[in-house]
Amino acid sequence: MSAAAARAAVRPIAVVSVAQSKSVRREDHRNEVEILMPVVTEVFANIGVTKRDMGFVCSGSTDYLVGAPFSFVMALDAVGVWPPMRESHVEMDGAWALYEAWTLLQEGEIDTALVYSFGRSSPAQLDRILALQLDPYYLAPMWPDPVALAALQAQGLIDTGKASEKDFAAIAARSRRDALGNPNAQVAKDQSADDLLRDDYVVAPLRRHTLPPITDAVAAVVIAAGDRARDLCEHPAWITGIDHRIETHALGARDLTVSPSTHAAAHGAGVFDAATGPTDTVEVDVAELHAPFASQEPILREALRLSDSVAVNPSGGALAANALMVAGLLRIGEAASRIMDGSAQSAIAHATSGPCLQQNLVCALSAEPGGPAGRGA
C-alpha cells in the first residue's frame, strides 16, 4: 500500500437523517424518480428541513442498471433543483457520494448536504452487465459473471483454511434472522445453518443462501456540520473518520482472501487509532459491512480486526437486501441509525465496489463528535 496520507480532518460532521425505500425484488410500477421522491421527502421531513436548506446535493448510481445514458439526470427530478443548486454525481455507490459531500463540508462554506442513491436491479441482467465492469480486452470477452468470481474468492478461503461452507451458511442464517427485525429487508427468515447447507450449489462452493438477493431500492441521507447537526438532530451520528482505497483490477495479481484496501481505508478512517498493537481488536457496538456474498464477511472482519463481540449487520446486511449502488450508502445509513436511535454509541460502516471487493470505503461513526470512546481492546 502506498502512503496516500490523508491529512487530519478537523470539522465535525454527522449523519442527521436517513430514509430508504423498502428493498424489493421487483419495482414494477414506479420508475426511479417515483421511488426516490417519497424517500427524499421523508429524509427532509425527519428533521423538518427542505431542499432550500441543503448546501449541496450529491448522488450515486450507474447507467448500466437503467440501460440508459445520463440516468442520474432524470432522477434529479426527485429533488427538483430549482432554483439551481450546487450538485454533483458519482458513477459509484452512494457511499462515495457521501464521501464527496463530507469533503466539501470540510471546507466550512456550507453546512448541509443531501446524499442519495438509486439502484433498480430488476430490469437488468446482472450477470451480463457486471461482466461489462471487467477489463474490456482480456476479461469481459469471456463474460465471467460475479457469482463465478466470488466463488473463486470463497474457494480461496476454504483452501487456506480461513473459512468453511458451514461458516458461510452460519453468516447467511444470522443475517436472514436479523433481517426479521428490519421492516425494509427483502430476505428475512429464521432458518438454521444446517438447513441452508441443504441448498444446491449455484457455483461451488457458493449456494443460493451465500448469494445476495437481486434488489430494487433507494436510500437518502442528510449530513450536517457542527452546531447545525446538533440543531437538526437530538443524537447525530458523528463521522469520526471516512476513507477509501482501490486495489488492482487484475484478479490474478490479488490475494482474494484478504482485503488490504479495506484495512488501509479503516486505518485512514481512524478505526485503529485506539488499538495500540497489531493484534488488538476493534471494539464497536455495530458494524455494517457491505459483503454481498456471505463468504466476503470473514475477509472484511479480518481486515477491520473486528472483535468477536461486535454486532455485524444487525440490519441483515447485503444478504437481506443488495440494491446495487445503494447497499453501501445503506450500510452508513443503518449504522448511523443505530447511533441516532441510541442503541449504539459507536459503529463502523463499510461499502464495496468492483469484483471480489476491489474497492472499499470505511466510515467510522460515533455518538460523540470527538470520536471513539472505548474503541480498541
Added chain:
Amino acid sequence: MAERCAVIGVGQTKHAAKREDVSFAGLVREAASRALEDAGMDWGDIDAVVIGKAPDMFEGVMMPELYLAPALGAVGKPMLRVHTAGSVGGSTAIVAAHLVASGRHERVLTVAFEKQSDSDAMWALSVPQPFSAPLLAGAGGFFAPIIRAYMRRSGAPDHIGILVAVKDRLQALKNPYAHLHIEDISFDMVKNSIMLWDPVRYLETCPSSDGAAAMVLASERVAESSGSSRPPAWIHGMAMRSEPTMFAGRDQVNPQAGMDCAEDVYRQAGITEPRRQIDVAEVYVPFSWFEPMWLENLGFAEQGDGWKLTDEGATALDGGDIPWNCSGGVLSSNPIGASGMLRFLEVAMQVRGQAGEHQVENVRTALGHAYGGGSQFFAMWVLGTDKP
C-alpha cells in the same frame, strides 16, 4: 478554512477520430504521464486519483475506472469517479480540487477521457426511454431548436455561427493536440457544408474524438516547492450549478444555472467586469452558436448582444480583446468526457504561459467553463497567476 490549490501539471493526448494505437488504459496513461512529467512528479507522489467521463455506454464498459486503477497508479489510493454529463470534465477537476481545498490531500491527479471510436455516442445518447421526449439522433437534435430560439430572440444574422466555426478551426491549427486541423477552412467551406440539424451545419458541429486530459492539483505548500519548470496556476474560484432538464417556463437559451454559476465563480475571484478582467476563456462550445449564447450567459455581453462580439472579432485569438477557445475548443476536439477538462486545462496552460502558438500574451486571469445535459449542468473555474 479552504486551503489554496493550484494546477502544477497538465497533460493531454493527441486527439483523433480513432486512437487505434492505444487501449483505454494507454489513452489515459498518455495524458496522465504528461501531466506528471510537467509537474516534475512520479506516480508514487500522488495521494488520490479523481477520474471523470461521460456515460459508460459510450464505450460499453461499465465503471471503467475499476479496470483503469492500475494504469493510473491508483492502486492502494483513494479513487473517485465523477459523472455529471457533458460538464463532467470540469466537474471532475472541481471535485479533485476540493480534495486539496478541504485539506484532505496535497497532490491529486485528475483525469478525464472518452474513447468514442469504441462505440457510437450519437446513438448511445438516443436510447428511447418510456414516457420521455426522444433526443432525436444525438445532442444536435436537442440543441438545434434552442439555437433557433436564440436567433429569433436576439435577431442575430445567419452568418454568426459560421464565423465561430471558422475562427475556432483556424485557432486549432495552432494547437498540435487538436483533432481537427482543416488547413483550408473558410467561410464558404462552412457555409456549403451539409445542414445536419437546421440551423446547425456539419462544420458548425463538434467532431467525435478519442482523447484524454489530465492535471496535477496541489496544495500551496506543494505548489511552491514543485519540481515543475512552470509557475502554478492558482485557483481563484470554482463553482458548479445544476437545474432540471425541463419544466414550464424554463429558459433553455439563457439558463439560470449558468448565470448563477458564473456569479458564484466571479464573486470568489473578485470579477465584476468579465470582459475587462478576464484575459482569455475556454468555453464549452460544441455547436458554433453556443459562443454568442454563452457570451451573454457568462456576462461578457448584454442580453441579445453576444453575437455582436463574435461578429466584430472580439473573441478571436488574432486581434480580439477577449479571445475565446484559442485551442480550437470543443469544435476542434471532442472526447466528450474530457472536453470539459480540456477547457479547464487549456486555461491553466494560458496562465502558466505554456500554450505555445496559441498562447495569449500577458495572461493573468482566465476562465474555464463546461456545461452538460440539456444546458443544465455547469462547472467553471477562474485561474490566475497570482496567489489568491
